[in-house]
Amino acid sequence: xxxxxxxxxxxxxxxxxxxxxxxxxxxxxxxxxxxxxxxxxxxxxxxxxxxxxxxxxxxxxxxxxxxxxxxxxxxxxxxxxxxxxxxxxxxxxxxxxxxxxxxxxxxxxxxxxx
Numbered sequence: 001x002x003x004x005x006x007x008x009x010x011x012x013x014x015x016x017x018x019x020x021x022x023x024x025x026x027x028x029x030x031x032x033x034x035x036x037x038x039x040x041x042x043x044x045x046x047x048x049x050x051x052x053x054x055x056x057x058x059x060x061x062x063x064x065x066x067x068x069x070x071x072x073x074x075x076x077x078x079x080x081x082x083x084x085x086x087x088x089x090x091x092x093x094x095x096x097x098x099x100x101x102x103x104x105x106x107x108x109x110x111x112x113x114x
Contacts, residue, residue: 009047017044021054021075027061038068045069 009017019040027033037053044051053065055075065073082090 009043015049017047017049017051019051019053019070024053024055024061024065027064034064034068037065037070041068041070 017040019037023033023037023040025033027037041051050071051069052072052074053061053070055062055065055073055077057076059077062073062077079090
């Protein structure tokens, strides 16, 4: 979500709501940030959206995001950006990962996995 105006949520044909890492960075130590993130997750879900959080490199807030009901996360904590071939190798190394059930678009997943 970051610095975007909330009015865009109703105007754009979106299925996902991304929470900027600036909100995630202090989520564990700052109750106000935790409240904002929880409310954003609930707003996204109430609008029928998948909510994705951008997680800091150290994974700060990972467990709390899961407890708050965040659907997915992205960031260097999980993996740096990868080319398609490296992504397939990463998936083999992390048994059970199915990118069709992540924040990546279905079109990209289908092109990679066939």
